[in-house]
Amino acid sequence: MNAYAILAQLLELATALVMAPILVGWVNQCRAWMQNRSAPPLLQTYYTLNKLFHKEVLLAHNASSLFHSAPYIIFSCMALAAAIVPTLSTDLIFSPAADAIALVGLFALARVFIALAGMDVGTAFGTLGARREMLIGFLAEPALLMVFFTASLISQSTSLSTIVETLAHKEIAIYPSLAFAGVAFTMVSLAENARVPVDNPTTHLELTMIHEAMILEYSGRHLALIEWAAALKLFAYSCLGIALFFPFGIPEASDPLSLTLAAIILVVKLAIGGFLLALIETLSAKMRIFRAPEFLGTAFLLAVLAMLVHLLLRA
């Protein structure tokens, strides 16, 4: 525990807040290029956020206090989640306090509040979206936990910092179980971030939307906070993927030089990750909502297989 650890933690939080909208912009840009459309600017998400923050908040007559407070809770959950994931350094002040399971809990807390807020006003779409979100959530959560457990079995700890240190700084070894877990994690993050095979983030088509249906009633700064939180969630999941499966280049120390180097590596990795996400989204078609349980069931199965394979091959 030193001043640098606090600095690294603050820097990481700031990086997450600043980079998350850019990451979303980058994914949208890549997607537009691949689909032969003219791309929106990289900072488009910032312009949207800025516009929304300056707009007036319109509320339904029967909106309760839960509806007002939900955006703030969701935003703080996601900001905290993004701060827990080690991106710039593994020497963080949060790392002894919050491990991978706490992270899943944070995501679950945000999900409960967004679903409740969706149901609060009582419109049909909000309820529909909330129910679908909970369906996806209850299937995705165990799979995500299993992915974490696989990484924990390898490193003998559920603390994310220890996992990253074990995977990144030990002698190079190939973990087949991590390959399974990686595929499972990709499927879970597509579902959790409302991406194409499960949900389409750009459409407002009644029958298919999940995430957008829940936030239809929000406007102004509330909507801005929720949009920003969604960007933060995508950022947190991308960083988790990097931390678990491509941790090379995340330093253990947190002196200014290694932090700078880590930041450059992070940007490069995120750019590649965002490009791959856009590629997946372009290549796959959105599936029917009733296929989603099968999709997430497969993710769960792969994650369980990862654990089994690890137990078998360890000998």
Place this chain on the structure above:
Amino acid sequence: MTLAYLTSSAFASQLINLCAAILLLLGFAMLAQRRVLSLINLFMMQGLVLCTSTLIVAITTHQPHLYWSAGLTFLLKVLALPYILHRLIRRLSVKWDIETLLNIPTTMLIGIFLVIIAFNVAQPISLLSGTITRATIGIALACVLLSFLMMITRSKAVPQVIAFLAMENALFFAATSATYGMPMVVELGIALDVLVGMVILAVFFFQIREQFDSLDIRHMEKVHEE
């Protein structure tokens, strides 16, 4: 990472473990696959992984006959059989969805149980073996059981045959991982058997379809001697 490490047996056994894991993954992918065309492509990938792992074992253990068997695997399972199957489904025009007897998630869950059983059964066997690949016996056994499951749950003839071929792949992998492969004569014999079996089954497909206007083998249960 030095060159010495890259050629050491520790690194090779890790690569073989990776191949085994990919084989298992492909086994599950085949179990979950609904389309015949993708099934054949998965079968081809399985052959390729098998060929790679045999090659790695051959290089690390300096067993000359394993080079031959890797080459044979490549010719037969990556080139010849998928080609025959592709031609077959084009001539039979059966690229559409496969009917499964159980729904896919249930099949996958049963598959997980099979994997657990296979891993437990293989644990004592692998202790007896002294090869660098002994940890993969469990995975090879699991792949065999998964192919069995696929043969049971599919009602059409073509997927059943692909499952049969996948089982042969898994058995071959088990042989390589347990004992560095069977003698050359046995391997050549099996390879020829698979090829001839494939040709005979292809003739059968046409006969079945001519007789029943469908490739659903449930029709065959109703056949009586006149």
